[in-house]
Amino acid sequence: MQPPESHATRDLAADIAASLVDDVSYLVSPPDICVKVFELAESDDASARDIGEVISRDPSLTARLLRLVNSSFYNFARRIDTVSRAVTIVGIRELYSLVLAVSAIKSFSNLSNNLVNIDTFWRHGIYTGLIARILARKCHILHPERLFVAGLLHDVGSLVLYAKLPEQMRDLLLVCDNDEGILHQAELAELGFTHADLGGALAHSWNLPEPLQEAITYHHLPSYSMGSEMETAIVHLADVLANRSELGAFCEQGDAESGRLDESVWEILGLDPDQFDAFEVIGEAGLQFSETAGLLMARA
Template sequence: MNSVSDKRQEIRALLADVSALVSPPEIVIRLRQAIDAQDSTSESLAAIVMQDPNLSARILHIANSAMYGLNHRVETVSRAISIIGQRALYHLALAVTASQTFSKLPSELVNVAVFWRHSVFTALIARNLAQRCHVLHPERLFVAGLLHDLGSLVLYQRYPDILRESLLTARGNEDVVAQQERELIGFDHAEVGGALLELWGLPESLQQAVAFHHRPGAAANTIEVAIVHMADTLANRTDQGSASEFGAYASLPHPGTWKTLGLDESITDDIWKDVNLQFMETLHVILPQARN
């Protein structure tokens, strides 16, 4: 059994091999620097965003989408930023650019359409749960939900022969997939995903939420871990949001997760209803090529 330090070194070496494909884009780095400087304005941030026409269009589309439910149209990037907030801008820009970046990472083992449908569905549930739990900056949980399975793309590209049979056997059941990854290569896609978020400079709380989304009991009892774990669980219970090509399956949350969230399981149908209203539009905004 590998030690924790050995495992971390192996994961870092794995990411170093694909660093050219998974490094954060310059525009995300500049946005974070500008926001951290604490003297930025909506106009100064808009000037950065507008250097990428595609990102500008996506941010405007998001601000006008069902995700925000505004009753008037937002016409400028600076106005969109003033409405959704600087931190939300950063998190949404990160979501858009990360999805584009990691879509360049090919894998013969991944059904790309199913992968991104699951990712977006999980992201929307995570944001919904964060809002219900009154978590500060709920868009950061949208990002964690969107990126929670990115480690899979890295693993399946690097170890296709080792993982192929286990993926076929698991039939898309993510808990089984993660367990078999740990048995075959010593770590799972969630741990690789947490390391990816570290590489992209996301907060440690989100790194942990992604790294332990299949094993929340092994992590500190944080609201972020519980949210991403529950979002992933609830997404897998739906045909639209399941990570399995075979549709919904009986994914169960870790005992005590609802209690950690301070919520009751009876709200599940309401969450699915909210997310279904936003799902297709958000999917096509975040990643237009992820269509049926």
């Protein structure tokens, strides 16, 4: 439990957080194609052909999406050669999630950062996203690809802090000693807000669905979620498991005992902790990880 703060202190912290988001908005605004696909996905009468035509205006995005839907990320038996066909098979909302993932990595990587290895940062996001998608399927959540996006983007607020408050974050990274949970607490104590708060604000600016905004905001505090408990618990558990993996940890090397799990997630997700095989889930994500990371993180 955090010590009580005055209203003035909380208001000041909120103002600082809002100003940081405003400062980077021109660097991380969603691309026009992303906005257009979102509008079509929300429309009642958009067709697969409509969405395919919009995405096809960007050859690089088209090529990357087709490589993703033909990869182990989906493991379809037959090859998919057009975006409209991908929409038909995968679904409009699911394909929009992939558009978001590809666009977000490119956009948020525009933020300057000299504190952490950006490849390690995105590997952690991708691994968390893959585990979140697996957990969403286990829990019979609709549109599990959206949980991949929430997992992928759960730490994007950190990139804002690294870019805008590098000296303070350098000190906090030393204090946390590669423990993401300790870093979250240290940010709150030092700044009055956290990377999760900033990530939620950025998710709002990208028009992500409210459950994903909440999952990003409370991924360290799932019991604080109100209304999107399932999504938040999934991202929290996925984050902890990713930090225990060799390839997807927040730091350079995973630790099988790392990560402070909020025990409330078991009840929220309806999972039995004694029957849950963490290593199986981590391993399943690992089978998809290298190919998915290579496609999403490709420079061109």
